[in-house]
């Protein structure tokens with residue numbers, strides 16, 4: 685009888701130990717959240733929330749691995765535009781091939797002496813400020829408003845001169861109607877005023893990975909804090 689009691693006690697203790705063990709391993713499996721700007725270095729939080737320093741939404745540290753992209757394209761998406769474009773490397777693409785990354789887009793032309801060099805510098809400046817671990821999630825696209833003159837070769841040379849080298853930079857030559865259609869979506873206005881000169885709006889647009897417009901920055905050399913914040917937010921919610 686005594687032995688049976690001991691045996692029972694042993695079984696109960698063992699069961700308790702096992703369930704205790706389960707609990708601890710479950711807790712270590714929990715997702716940790718971190719500020720995308722790493723305001724507090726590598727500090728992690730166990731709950732969702734906002735960074736107490738910059739107030740940006742905390743993101744799961746294992747986010748990249750769990751990302752699943754849907755094949756859905758909404759009516760507002762630029763991926764519905766079916767015109768063809770040439771990249772600076774002479775590759776023919778459609779906009780929907782850019783799907784999956786947050787897109788930062790601007791319209792320029794390579795012979796511009798006034799605004800475009802500054803707009804290009806603004807793009808570089810934005811790219812510079814994206815945290816290193818998120819750089820892979822963003823693509824920077826310069827669309828020429830002068831598709832007659834801006835051949836892939838000219839775009840390639842322009843990219844080199846302006847330090848737009850690396851896989852995150854894409855320069856596009858379209859067709860005249862394709863460029864006009866794209867400009868209308870961005871509400872960018874442009875007009876040819878002489879063979880090599882255009883007047884144009886100065887707008888940098890941010891699209892989510894589904895190709896929907898989420899933010900625009902207007903002007904030259906403007907404060908890009910809002911734009912950076914929007915880009916990071918977009919990455920973290922997709």
Ligand SMILES: [Cu+2]
Nearest residue numbers: 796798799800
């Ligand atoms: Cu210009």
